Amino acid sequence: METTATQNIIWPDVELIRNEFPILQQTVNGNPLVYLDNGATTQKPVQVIRSMQEYYTGYNSNVHRGVHTLSQKATSAYEAARHQVASFIGADHTEVIFTKGTTDAINLVAAGFRKEFLNEGDEVIISTMEHHSNIVPWQLACEEKKAHLKVIPITDKGELEMDVFESMLNPRVKIVAVTWISNSLGTINPVKDIIRLAHAQGIPVLLDAAQAAPHIQIRVRDLDVDFLALSGHKIYGPTGIGILYGKESWLHKLPPYQGGGDMIKHVTFAKTTYADVPLKFEAGTPAICEAIGLGAAMAYVTQLGIHKVQAYEHQLTKYAIEQLSTIPQLRFIGEAKHRAAAISFLIGDHHPSDVGVLLDQQGIAVRTGHHCTQPLMERFNIPGTVRASLAVYNTTEEIDRLVQGVRKAVTLLG
Structure with missing residues (x-):
């Protein structure tokens, strides 16, 4: 009963x-x-499985590189998925970069900061409840640049000590990178307060939204977040695909994460010029089918409400x-x-x-x-x-x- x-x-x-x-x-x-x-x-769900099956059985082809019908159809579906993701998080499609997942997205940002923005003596702030994917990339960056990784403590109940976090903010901090929802504890962190406090001192914020995406609404404009990462397989989509959202101003400042085809405008042996964002960060043949599946997954959640x-x-x-x-x-x-x-x-x-x-x-x-x-x-x-x-x-x-x-x-x- x-x-x-x-x-x-x-x-x-x-x-x-x-x-x-x-x-x-x-x-x-x-x-x-x-x-x-x-x-x-x-x-x-079957909607995601079907969308991926339709790609492989109906129009499997590489994107962005062909004038033939299948390539045009694949490109259209791939970019439609980008628009679907952008709509789901409240962003412009040019601010959505397809990645292998949250880990890859965070590594992209960490690599860019390591190359362009971190110097000896600088600081990066994370929290005690971070997933390894939001710890190790910043450790690697800090070790290489002789910067310092600072950690926000938590209470016995598993909540961030926000007063301590506020006291940690200073001009040496180059970025705050925190999880929105703890994968271990389920804690929903006060990310709007974190962003507001960091921005008051000119510090950008990255949110690990892997656990947030399937459970709560994401509106990057309302959050005013600088970077946001999520994974497709956490939100009823396939593995091997995720996204990085970045404010366009930041994406222009970050150097490319990888080099190769599709992220270039012009290549000579002397110099290469890069494609506009988001393709600047999407070197090589992407996970086309997986991106289409991610778009279908987000359409499914949108339909549910x-x-x-x-x-x-x-x-x-x-x-x-x-x-x-x-x-x-x-x-x-x-x-x-x-x-x-x-x-x-x-x-x-x-x-x-x-x-x-x-x-x-x-x-x-x-x-x-x-x-x-x-x-x-x-x-x-x-x-x-x-x-x-x-x-x-x-x-x-x-x-x-x-x-x-x-x-x-x-x-x-x-």
Whole structure:
């Protein structure tokens, strides 16, 4: 029997939505699949799969380089995907660079700053809750230029210490690079305040929006953010594709990340002149099919309605926390006031991997480990967590399965 809390969480088309994701219609270890690893990668709806199949079966060709029909059709679809992405984040299409993903996008910016803007003694600010992809590129840049990497501390609840952050801002800081939503804790950071405070001292800001894109609306103009990175596979699109948004003024100042075909205007052995943005940063044959799939994924989320998605996932997350809280041996890691659909927890002193294996035996897919946030795990003095991360196709019945699965794991672990 469903609880009252369960009955109050309603998405009229949830079964229709689930039917659009073929991979969800299977069993794992003899049980219906409960997929709660969306923070690592989301599943793909038929609309995305179909768009990619149509490319390969109907007009597979290289882009920007041919006058024949298939090339023209591929180019049109590829650039239409760029326009779709631009619309999704509220940008101009010339400010959208296709990359391999969030990691590639952050590396692009870090490489540009390392070459043009960082000097000995300068500072780069990140936070304690960053993914490795927003730590290591800046470490490499700082090590090469003898600059300093500064880290915003967090509270025991997993929230940024904003007063400390404000005190860290000074003329030596060349960029602030922070995650919008923590992939480990689900914390939603006050990014508008971060941007406002940084801009007051003329400091640009990069946002890692990999975890934000599927859950909340992105409007780069309203944020006034200088750079924003996201990955397609986190928002129901394919792997191997992502985007970097950059204010056009910044994109003109950044040097090219890579050299090759398609990013040039004119090449001689003496000198090369570069193409206009965004092609200046897209050397070589791009991930054409994947870009088309990303455009389809963002069109899909737009059709669902991001505000509707956010409201549904907020209720689902609240329900999951309430139900998991009834397990005495369970403790949450990260309890921020403002959070998205990722819940990290531990069961007594048991290793998270042991819990994950027992859940998998029941057909429940969660993520275990440090989630590419080892410094964050060290902050909490733990080896890792069990993380259940939710998406629009998850249901309260699946949350109930998770709770039952954790209870069974507790019994088996003793």
